[in-house]
Amino acid sequence: MSEAKSVLRTENLGITFGGLKAVQNLNIDIREGELMGLIGPNGAGKTTVFNLLTGVYQPTSGKIFLNDKEIHAKKPHDMVRQGVARTFQNIRLFKELTVLDNVKAAFNGSMKYTTLEGVLRLPRYWKEEAEIDRKSRELLALFGMEGLADNIAANLPYGQQRKLEIARALATNPKILLLDEPAAGMNPTETAELMEAIALIRNKYKLSILLIEHDMSLVMGICERLVVIDYGQVIATGLPAEIAQNKRVIGAYLGE
Amino acid sequence: MTNTKIPVKSYILNTLCIALLYAVMMAGVDGKFITRYAQGIIITVCINIILAVSLNIATGFLGEIALGHAGFMSVGAYTAALFTKHMEITTKTPNAWVYLLVALALGGLVAAAFGMLVGIPALRLKGDYLAIITLGFGEIIRVLIEYVPFTGGAQGLKSIPKIAKLPVVFWVTIAVVVILFTFVRSRQGRVITAIREDDIASEAVGINNTYYKVMAFVVSAFFAGVAGGLYAHYVGILGAKTFDFNKSIDILVIVVLGGMGSLTGSIIAAIGLTVLPEALRGFAEYRMLIYSVALIIVMLFKPSGLFGKYEFSLSRALSNIFKKGKAGNQPKGTKGGSAA
Structure with missing residues (x-):
């Protein structure tokens, strides 16, 4: 693993809310093409x-590096432009827009024509709209959703909404994708489908992924490396098998 | 929406329709079927259409309730009127409509500048807070107009050339409606509706919310200014009291009744709510009662407004009629682009 290039790296990243140290001394390093679990x-x-990684909060200490270059993002949209895309724990789609328009809106950053x-x-x-239309449909086809392009996003079943959110994140052309509990609320079939989709986009886009997940069997199954945090601090890093044996991790989850 | 080739057919169809509408209207004027009184109503309808569709950009598409639309309208009205008065235009000036168009553009630009001035700080807020700020802005404008010397103060601005005749008002309205239709269907319009749907998600896909919110607000203010300019040159006299809070509410009622997010709805509602009080003149004091009851009934049975977010498309309607039963299942509320 060590020879792969670092994509997203943090150095002593921390944030305090008043007196509460929500995150402190966070050092993580996600390499090219890696799927890391948090x-x-x-x-x-x-x-x-x-x-912190998506610019929603400004860190009170530490640094964030993207491709070994330090980045300062004042706003979430700056971070997206630098190549960090995300999905949300509670799905956030443009509900009343069509599935296709959800993806097209995310392509906005790569379109150049002016208001006039x-x-x-x-x-x-006409040229750019045709191009974006084609690209958006390709992206939907990747998730097997090309037939749903004209549906209103809010009318999709839950599993499809998750996939659409990921497709939309991919439309921003990210270097790294952050998935916040992608399998939350899904049944086993939907979870399996989702994992297939994630594997697919990893292969196709050579994307690095950082994944938050509660479903331990799932995390152990697909993540290459895990970072475990508790009380805002990293308590363990390593391969899934090592983490499963780690006393501190077991302690944190089960109580000492 | 799905076709990204130039929809030549629907363009031709819509152009023909507008031309026909214009021809019928002018024939009516020439043949004395449309009286001066009726012409006045048509002009008022047109001005209300511009006000409603422009407010719909901020309120329906961006999803922010703005209560200061009359403020932007008044800025445009005074700017345009001061310009034509300064140029000493009269109804006798040849090609007065050209000066009117320049005056409208100026009125729109100054209103847009005010829109930006208010929008940049105000759009950091949402919902109720933004509504209150825009309300406050509208009142400030009204008080300022009464205070500064060059607007005629509380006495009003008099003897503005009445050069806003039916043909020019008609074509300006058509132009505004077409521009806003294409604006809503551009990438900028798509982004603005995305912000309405979820502003956290829109930031998370790389959209600069503040920039596009201010853009929607500025576009909205610009066309309110244009409507104000038309109004000034139709009525011929301006008083700050015309542009009070009630005027803003009147426009908002049109937008809400027609459907927030539907330009077609705004147009239909603007026609209905302008013509209805006139048509009810025979009922004297019961007029406003009937008007209010009509509003309440619509809101009870169709809370999303008459049209919701649906847009009417002539070419789609025709193709549905001709191809009935044959895969005429295009999605509602989306279309290739056309003017009503």
Whole structure:
């Protein structure tokens, strides 16, 4: 693993809310093409870590490196433009828009035509819209959702909504994808399908993925490396098999 | 929406329809079927259409309740009126409509500038808070107009050339409606509706929320200014009291009744709510009662407004009629692009 390039790395990352140290001294290193799991008991700070990495919160200490370059993002959309995309624990789609428009909205960053060109429908409008239409449908086809393109997003079944959210995140052309409990609320069939989809996009896009998950069997099954946090601090890092034996991890989950 | 080729057929169809509408209207004017009184109503309808569709951008598509639309309208009205007065345009000036168009553009630009001025700080807030700020802005504008000397103060601005005649008002309205239709269907319009649906998700897919929110607000203010300019040159006299809070509410009622997020709905509701009080003149004091009851009934039975988010498309309607039974199941509320 050590020869692979680092994609996302943090150095002593931390944030305090008033007197509460929600996350402190966080050092993680996700390499190219790696699928890393971030686990920990409830309230350990997993989602806070995601919010730090996506620019929702500004860290009070430490640094974030993307491709070994330090990045400062004031806003979540800056972070997306740098190549960090995410999904949410409670699915956030553009509910009343069509499935296709959900993906197209995420392609906005790669479109160039100006408002005037759009309003007057000049050639660049037609060219870019046709291109985005094609790309969006390809992306949906990857998840087997091309037939649902014209449906309203809110009307999709839960599992499909999850997939759409991932497809939408991919439309921003990320280097790393952060998935916040992607299997939450899914039945075993849906989970299996989702895992297939994740494997598929990893192979196709050579994407690094950081995954928060509660379903331990799932995490152990697909993650290559795990980071365990508790009370905002890393308590263990390593291969799934090592983590399963780790006394501190067992202690954190079961109570000492 | 799914077709990204130029829909030539629907463009031709819509152009023909608009031309026909115009021809019928002008024939009516020439043949004295449409009286001066009726012409006045048509002009008022047109101005209300522009006000409603422009407010719909901020309220329906961006999803922020704005209560200061009359404020932007008044800025546009005074700017445009001061311009034509300064240029000493009269109804006798040849090609007065050209000056009117310049005046409208100026009115729109100044209103847009005010929109940006208010929008940048105000759009950090959402919902009730934004509504209160825009309400406050509308009132500030009204008080300022009465205070500064060049607007005629509380006495009002008088003898503005009445150069907003039916043809120019008609074509300006058509232009505004077409522009806003294509705006809503551009990538910018798509992003604005995405922000309405979920502003956290829109940031998370790389959309700069503040930028696009201000853009929607500025576009909305620009066309409110244009409507104000038309109003000034139709009525011929401006008083700050015309543009009070009630005026903003009147426009909001049109938008809500027609359906937030439907330009077609705004147009139909603007026509209905302008014509209805006129048609009810025979009922004297019961007029407003009937008007209010009509509003309440619509809101009870169709809370999302008459049209919801649905847009009418002539070419789609025709193709549905001709191809009945044959795969005419295009999705509702989305279409290739056309003007009503």
